[in-house]
Amino acid sequence: MFPLRDDNPTLHASIATVALVAINAFVWIFVQGLGSDPQLTASVWRFGLIPGELLGLIPGGTSVPIGKHAMAILDGVPNWWSVITSMFMHGGWMHIIGKMWFLLVFGDNVEDAMGPVRFTIFYLLCGVAAAAAQTISGPGSVMPMVGASGAIGGVMGAYLRLYPTAPVHMLVFLGFYVTRVAVPAFFMLGYWFLLQIVSGAVDRGTGGVAFWAHVGGFLAGLLLVGPLCNSARLAAHRAHLGRIGGRVQWD
Secondary structure, eight states: OEEEEESOOOSSOOHHHHHHHHHHHHHHHHTSGGGOTTHHHHHHHHHSBOHHHHTTOSOTTEEEEOSSSOEEEEOOOOOTTHHHHGGGOOSSHHHHHHHHHHHHHHHHHHHHHHOHHHHHHHHHHHHHHHHHHHHHHOTTOOSOBOSSHHHHHHHHHHHHHHOTTOEEEEEEEETTEEEEEEEEHHHHHHHHHHHHHHHHHHHTTOSSOOHHHHHHHHHHHHHHHHHHOOHHHHHHHHHHHHHTTOOOOOO
């Protein structure tokens, strides 16, 4: 299932959400060279989070393959800043486009209930929680973790708590058959969260996807949305959603 849009209009400009998308796009263009090597590979290893290095479990001078014909020499120095920089790195066009789309679909409504400053803090904290979860799941890993997925997982967790019945329009792929359907947010987001847990248990860190970062970010979002939410903004948003008829409609 892939979300197309939601029936959940905002009352305020989505300043932080748009700014985060713009920053990710800027990094993709000017730091990662639009996904071309050597910029892409260099950026992933320089700014990605490497759990074993972060925890000081990998000795300096360790050689790690970075593709078919290159090696990286780790210096063994914990790069704590990579917890933040890794959130703005991506591994390919589909990676960044997919994540930014999810952020645009769900981020504007969460920001509407927080305000841009609180939302930015919330987003970064969810990213940190995601990095912690992935690091705990594989503390000795030398595979760099990159992507906004963990922070966006937090946004999705917050959306689930704030607007569980808001209609989300989905593309559903059933083999060669593709259809569109609108479902309550709790169905789509609950399914996504369950899929991350199952995939993480099966994958065991060997498939190249940071499933436990997704789980950690999602849970952080569920918890942090409470203290960081602006009650007046949320009440106004929910009242507006009720006035325009926030009910589920099947396509």
